[in-house]
Amino acid sequence: MDDVTSASPALPSVAFWSGRRVLLTGHTGFKGAWLALWLRHLGAEVLGVSLPGEPASPRLWDDLAEPLGVTDVQADLAEPGWEHHVEAFAPDVVLHLAAQALVPVGYREPLRTFASNVMGTARVLDVVSSLDSVVVAVMVTTDKVYDPRQAPPHRESDFLGGHDPYAASKAAAELVVSSWPRSSARVVTARAGNVIGGGDWSPDRLVPDLVRAWAAGDPATLRMPGAVRPWQHVLQPLHGYLLYAERLWDGPDLPAALNFGPDDTQAVTVGELVDHAAETWRHGGGTLPDPATTTVPMPDVVETGHLEIDSTLATSALGWRNAVDWRTATEWTIDWYRRAPVTSAAALMREQLDAYEKRVQSHG
Numbered sequence: 001m002d003d004v005t006s007a008s009p010a011l012p013s014v015a016f017w018s019g020r021r022v023l024l025t026g027h028t029g030f031k032g033a034w035l036a037l038w039l040r041h042l043g044a045e046v047l048g049v050s051l052p053g054e055p056a057s058p059r060l061w062d063d064l065a066e067p068l069g070v071t072d073v074q075a076d077l078a079e080p081g082w083e084h085h086v087e088a089f090a091p092d093v094v095l096h097l098a099a100q101a102l103v104p105v106g107y108r109e110p111l112r113t114f115a116s117n118v119m120g121t122a123r124v125l126d127v128v129s130s131l132d133s134v135v136v137a138v139m140v141t142t143d144k145v146y147d148p149r150q151a152p153p154h155r156e157s158d159f160l161g162g163h164d165p166y167a168a169s170k171a172a173a174e175l176v177v178s179s180w181p182r183s184s185a186r187v188v189t190a191r192a193g194n195v196i197g198g199g200d201w202s203p204d205r206l207v208p209d210l211v212r213a214w215a216a217g218d219p220a221t222l223r224m225p226g227a228v229r230p231w232q233h234v235l236q237p238l239h240g241y242l243l244y245a246e247r248l249w250d251g252p253d254l255p256a257a258l259n260f261g262p263d264d265t266q267a268v269t270v271g272e273l274v275d276h277a278a279e280t281w282r283h284g285g286g287t288l289p290d291p292a293t294t295t296v297p298m299p300d301v302v303e304t305g306h307l308e309i310d311s312t313l314a315t316s317a318l319g320w321r322n323a324v325d326w327r328t329a330t331e332w333t334i335d336w337y338r339r340a341p342v343t344s345a346a347a348l349m350r351e352q353l354d355a356y357e358k359r360v361q362s363h364g
Helices: 030-041 083-089 101-109 110-130 166-181 205-217 236-250 270-283 314-318 327-340 345-362
Strands: 020-023 047-049 071-076 093-096 136-140 186-191 221-223 227-232 257-259 267-271 294-295
Touching: 020 030, 020 083, 030 236, 030 345, 083 110, 083 136, 093 110, 093 236, 101 110, 101 166, 101 257, 110 136, 110 166, 136 236, 166 186, 166 257, 186 236, 205 221, 205 270, 205 327, 221 270, 236 314, 257 314, 267 270, 270 327, 327 345
Parallel strands: 020 047, 020 093, 047 071, 093 136, 136 186, 186 257, 221 294
Antiparallel strands: 227 267
């Protein structure tokens, strides 16, 4: 494959994670559910804290909760009242993924977005600071924290900023982390975005919108088909978060923030990804409307036209790298949705996790 580097591959260590007590916020979200499954696969004990689900919104988590064995706490992290659950659990590791993660929702609900992404982060940090049990905390933000006036690819040393509520709230969360009074815990931020994978049913996300529209026989609506994004499969940044926590446990001599994204050969336009998704959909036996897509710009939603991040530092510091190119990531994602009606979500996820781990090992 053309997106791997010369670094030695590294997978999360069962020896490290087995029996480890992990607080995972946002565990009922798309990325959170995948990470919860991986952590349980590694033998970790997991306490999850997330907002209660909305009945009208299908969630991957609802198909996984019972068999995973995760302790499930439903609460708004931006509000008090959940902390005693964490104190009783006494986590060793904190992985903070909970967030309002959609750009269009940020425009419609800016107050909710800032409350969730800024105050939620601050309250998690407050709990981390108060617990002697916590050794490391990885606070997940996004690749959109960088001031868009700088030319891509963005590096960890670039200035932070954002022109929309989502990006600005995540940049603000980075400032909260970097300015928080130091405690015994080692706290870092992880920046990743443009993740695709099976089980994401969020509105205004590219692949879920494609699947919903094509399954109904309708054209999918695109906002910016010419926008360039660093697409990656969901397992790739999660892999990075796990390695980051492991290495941080061994010592503090790591960067305070790391990017997790594909190299520049994997940054392609929305239109290119859609074309490959359509081809994969057809090869899987699906039918497409004519036309398969329509373009309806959202002039009130300002989005960066070209977004790339440089993950060289994560490769050198952790041995992390891309093992799945954007075409394969798209194929795995479409295949997941095509098979989901007849195959359990957990079985599909474990199958793709196994395939991912084999790819990482095979590129050593």
